Structure formats: C-alpha cells, structure tokens
Amino acid sequence: MLYRNLLTVALQGASLTNAVATMGRTTLEEGAACACEQLAVTLDGAVILPDSADYERESLNFWDIRAVLEPKCIVFPEDPSQVSTAVSVLTSCGAQFAIRGGGHMNFPGSNNIDGGVLLALNHLKDIHVAADNKTVDVGPGTTWADVYGALDAYDLYCIGGRLKNIGVPGLSLIGGFHYLINKYGMVMDNIVNYDVVLGNGTQVIANSTSNPDLFWALKGGANNLGIVTKFTLKTFPIPQISTTIQVFNESVIKDFIAATVDMANYRNLDVGAGPIITITYNTTTREVDAVLRGVQEGNESPPSSFRNFSAIPSVVTQNAVMRPIEWHNSLDSPFQMFRVQFAQKTMEPDTEQLFRIYQLWKKSVDGLSDVEGLIPTLVLNLLPASALTVGKTNGVGNVWGLNDDQSLIIWQFSTGWDKAASDLRMTNWAKNLLDFLHAENQVKGLASEFLYMGDSGEFQDPFLGYPKENVARLRAVREQYDPSGTFSVLNWGGFKLPSV
Numbered sequence: 001m002l003y004r005n006l007l008t009v010a011l012q013g014a015s016l017t018n019a020v021a022t023m024g025r026t027t028l029e030e031g032a033a034c035a036c037e038q039l040a041v042t043l044d045g046a047v048i049l050p051d052s053a054d055y056e057r058e059s060l061n062f063w064d065i066r067a068v069l070e071p072k073c074i075v076f077p078e079d080p081s082q083v084s085t086a087v088s089v090l091t092s093c094g095a096q097f098a099i100r101g102g103g104h105m106n107f108p109g110s111n112n113i114d115g116g117v118l119l120a121l122n123h124l125k126d127i128h129v130a131a132d133n134k135t136v137d138v139g140p141g142t143t144w145a146d147v148y149g150a151l152d153a154y155d156l157y158c159i160g161g162r163l164k165n166i167g168v169p170g171l172s173l174i175g176g177f178h179y180l181i182n183k184y185g186m187v188m189d190n191i192v193n194y195d196v197v198l199g200n201g202t203q204v205i206a207n208s209t210s211n212p213d214l215f216w217a218l219k220g221g222a223n224n225l226g227i228v229t230k231f232t233l234k235t236f237p238i239p240q241i242s243t244t245i246q247v248f249n250e251s252v253i254k255d256f257i258a259a260t261v262d263m264a265n266y267r268n269l270d271v272g273a274g275p276i277i278t279i280t281y282n283t284t285t286r287e288v289d290a291v292l293r294g295v296q297e298g299n300e301s302p303p304s305s306f307r308n309f310s311a312i313p314s315v316v317t318q319n320a321v322m323r324p325i326e327w328h329n330s331l332d333s334p335f336q337m338f339r340v341q342f343a344q345k346t347m348e349p350d351t352e353q354l355f356r357i358y359q360l361w362k363k364s365v366d367g368l369s370d371v372e373g374l375i376p377t378l379v380l381n382l383l384p385a386s387a388l389t390v391g392k393t394n395g396v397g398n399v400w401g402l403n404d405d406q407s408l409i410i411w412q413f414s415t416g417w418d419k420a421a422s423d424l425r426m427t428n429w430a431k432n433l434l435d436f437l438h439a440e441n442q443v444k445g446l447a448s449e450f451l452y453m454g455d456s457g458e459f460q461d462p463f464l465g466y467p468k469e470n471v472a473r474l475r476a477v478r479e480q481y482d483p484s485g486t487f488s489v490l491n492w493g494g495f496k497l498p499s500v
Contacts, residue, residue, distance in 0.1 A: 026094030028115050031490075032072035034093035035117050039075050042089060043082055048074040058120065063165075064106035065339045066423070071098070071118035078123050080195060080203060080229035086119055087227065088201035091486050098493050099227060101140050102167010104333075106340050107458035109493035111170070121169065124229060129154055135192060138231045140169040147233075148325045155239035157297075157324045159190040162276060164332045172231055174453035174495075175220050175400060177381060179295035180272030184236070185390025188219040188398050195230035199486025203229075208396060217477040219391075220399030220466075222453060224478055224487055224497045238272075241324050242296045242303040247316040250288035253279070254355050257380075259308035261349040264382040264407045272297040273305035277380040278414075281362055283369040288362070289315075295327065337416070338373055339423065343430040343457035344412035345438040346383075346448040346465075353446055354380070357411055357437050364433050371426070373418030381410040381455060399474055400450070401467040408448055412455040431459055453495050462495055471497070 026034075040047045048055050050070070058074050077083045090097050098113035100120045105111050112118055124139035127150040136158060138147055144161035147168065151157060159178045161171045171177075176187025184190060193207040194215065206215040217225055248256050260277050273296035280289050296303035302310060302319040310317070347353070358378060365376045388404035391397055402408075413430050441447035451462040463471055474497055482488070488496055 028096050029072075031090075031093050031095035032116050035090050035095035035097070036073035038089050038093065039073070039086060039117075042085055043075065043077065046076045046078065046082065048076070060336055061100075061120075061122075062103040062112060063333065063335050063340075065336055066108050066341075066420075067103070067106060067110070067112050068336075069108065069112040069114040071113050072115055074118045074120055076120050076123050080124070080197065083119075083121070083124070083197045083227055083229050084201045084203050087197050087199065087486065090117060090119075090490060091199060091201070091484060094490070096490050096492065099223060099491060101169035102143055102165065102171075103335070104166050105170050105494065106342060110458070110495075111493065113493065119227075121227075121229075126230075129156070129235070133237075134235060135232050136235050138168050138233060140167075140228055140231070142168045144168060144171070145325070145328050148328050151235060152323055152325045154235075155237060156235040157238035157241075158233045158235050159184050159187050160233070161187075162328075162331065164328050164330075165335070166333075168231060169228055171454065173218060173220075173222050173228065175398070177452075177454065179241075179274040179276075180297055181387040182267075182274055182384045183269055183272035183297075183386070184234075185387055185394070186398070187233075189390045189394060189396075190234045191219070191231055192234060193230075193232035194218050194228045196226040196228050198226045199482040199484050211481075212396075213473075213477045214481055216396055217399065217474050219396065221474055221477075221497070223491065223494050224474070225481055226487065238297050239323060240299045240321055241327060242299055242301045242321050243319070243327050244292065244294040244303055244306050244310070245316065245318045246292040246294075246306075246309055246312075246314045248290040248292075248312060248314050250290075252312050253288065253290055253358060254351070255312045256290045256292075256309070257354045257358065258351045259312065260380050260382070260409070261351045261354065262308050263305070264349040264384060264409050267384070267386050268305070269386055271305060273303060274382060274384075275306070277382070279358060279378040279380075281365055281376050281378075283365060283374060283376070293331070338375060338418060339420070340414065340416045341426060341430060341457055342412055342414055342455050343434055343460065344379075344410050344452065344455040345434055345441070346408050346410050346450045346452070347441045347446045348448065349407055349409050350444075350446050353441065353444060354409070354411065356440075360437065361413070361433065364429070368426075368429060371417050371419075371422050373416065375416035377414040379410075379412040379414050379455070381412065381452070383408040383410060383452075399466060399470055401470045402450060408450065410452050410455055427457070427459060430457060456495070461498075463497055 096116040124141040449465040
C-alpha cells in the first residue's frame, strides 16, 4: 500500500516537460506495456488483461461491431481520483489510450484502441438529485436510461439521449439531441457544471464562474480537453409525456417529408415536442417504411404538435401517455448487431429538395442490394431555430455558434451491413452520394456547412463547419488546459480539433 501511494504521488508530480518528451519517443507497444504494468499496481484490481476471463466480454461492449479492437489492457477506475491517477500514468508512460463512456460512438478508434490502453468509465455510475430538485449529478458510466430511471422517483426529467442505451458523456460533449430541444435547447445547453480531469491528472470544475472558458469549450468540444467525471444537468418537473408512433408507406412519403419540414419551421416555445424521423428501405421486398416517433411534454393525447403527421393516412398509429422512463426503455438499440456507419449533411428545410434526396438515396441503395445484411436508413434530425436560441441567450453559448434565425434539418445516412469486406465500399458510397447531394444544395442556396458529430462519419470533419473564431477560441482553451497534448497526441481517437 505504501509503495502504491508513493508511486501515485510521484506520477502525479511528474513534469509536463518530461511527459511531452515521452510522448514523442515512446512506441505504442512500449507506452501500453509501461502503463498497464504501473496501473495494475496503483489501481489494484482495476486492470483487465487479454488473458482475463472478463476481457472478451468487455472488449465487445460497444454498439458498432466495427468498434471492436484489441487493447493491451482495459482499466476501470472506480472514482474521479482513480481517473486522475490513470491519466497521470498514461501521460508519464507516453501511452496511447482511448476512452469509453457508453460505447455508442460508431467508428473504429473513437472509443477503443488496438494495442493501447482502454480507459473504461463504466464504474462511475453515481447519480444524485439535488435537494432543491433543480439539478442532477451524473457520472460518465451511466446511460440515459439510468438517469431517467433515477429521476422518475422525483417526478423529474432532463434533456438527454433519446434511446435507452446511449451513454451520458459522449452525447453531452458533442451537443446532444433530445425530443424537447425546441423549448429547452440541446443537451449541452442544459449542463451547469462539469468535473474534469485534465491531461496532467489535475481535477478541476468548470462552470459559469470557475474556469468559464473550459465550461464553454466542453459544450460541443468533444473529447479534446479532458475527461469529465461528473455532469450536473438541469432537471424539469415533467412526470408525463405524450407519445406517438406513426408508420407510413411509400405512397405518402412526400407528405411525410412536408410534415417534417413544417415541424422544423414551426416555432413554439410553449410546449416542448420533437420527433425521431426515419425512412427505411428493404432492397429485397422493395418496401419503404417512414416512421415518426414523437414526444410532447404533458398529457395531451394525441399530442397536437404532430397534427400534420396525424393528418396523413398511416399504416400504424399508436398514441399513449406515459412516464418518460417507460418510453425510453422501449427504444433499445442492441449492441453488436451489425457494422454501422453514420454520415450526414445539413440543409435548410425544403420539401422538394428533401424529397429529391430521398429519391436519389433510394435509387442509389438499389445498387448495394448485393451487400450482405444491408440495412439502409435515411434519418432526418430537426434542429429548430428556437433550440439554437437557448444557446444564444443563456449567457454562455456553445462551440457550435449557430445563428438562431434559421431552422435546419440534418439529413443522415445510417447504414448497417454484415461483413468487413464491405467496409470500404460502404464508406465510398456514402461519401460520394453525400457530396453530390450537398453540392446540389449549395447551388440551390439550401446548404449549411454545419456537421453534427453524433451523425457524422469518420471521414468527415465537423470542426470545418464551426465558426472560425470559435475554432480559434477552442484551440486557445486546449492550449491552456492541455498544453502537453494528452488529449490530442495520446488520446487521438474521435473527432479531434486540428492542430493548425
């Protein structure tokens, strides 16, 4: 125990100069061997090696099959202090590492690593509701279903992920869509405090008065600045939600898209409401299903916010009033089902052009019918102007810096398939079709260059769509809080802020 404590103190006191030098000369294998060995001593029982009985199970704990890699060891810190110790060891060893929160980010290297160290935050699952019921503290090992379940006992709700098993940290740090953003803003706009471990192992808090630049930068800055060990989110007295599931066939697709455009443009700050909009195409049966999954706060049923969809003849309509946790528990997205890739562009709402995008997407998908296990989905995520107003008027802002004078629609290809042999083909298909359709939107004056990290592919760079002044400010914050480059050189996966 004494040796372990002395080693921990020594590691946390190592100079950044030595750490930077180590980063530049240590190989992947050397750094990982050094860190795994030291962490096995300093965090006794928290390290899993490849010969462990638990290694295979934990190495598969990712949503996307493509994210499954082979780390040298997997480290499970139990609390923020152990996260701090782990980061200090990783930095002193010059060890390349990945960070896993919920494990839902779906491209290789974003939350896993071959031959390096995987820092898994699964055990940091504390949830604590404040005495005044206005905020909740949430650990990075939780899913949004965990959070909603804890809030249910207090008749509270918060702005978080839409699906059951989405992890808290990834979604919160990239912006975060929820159903009620038209009234309450993005997930990042509802976070009032972050507890953060920096690249040198230091633990700090970031809020509107303490480290305010870091506070701003974490609102959309992703994993470029540190490891958040606690999120403090606003809560709201919303004990019930009104839900609707409506399924339509291809004969009314244009009307379905028109209703989507109308909802994107509709400004209603009185009632929080929003959908998940998907169009799936079965290349074998040639059947198309357009699906609305809508949520409105309160108990009005059917929810009037979706009246334009309800006016369209549907194949299935299910309306129900329920507690939020009931709804989220019904929307599962099982891990390790398929290889899956997201890719997206953004545009102003326009029915004719979105219908053209749908038609060309469907025609293009026909050319992929020989791909084994093909599951093509066109997703339309609404970004109402009123949601952007929250970030403009809360006195903090966010990294996105989007104007609130125009609603936007993110059109996304969400495509699953079975075989690794199809990976390159699917990536090329998505990139080429995206670029072609986006170029059309540019000519028509409908294109936005904004890219949402949660819907983007690994070949896309969301930072190119942020205001240049925000990117410059974000770089300055990174230089201040991570001068050694821990979260750019050693932790290199995910959407990383460019060096220049």
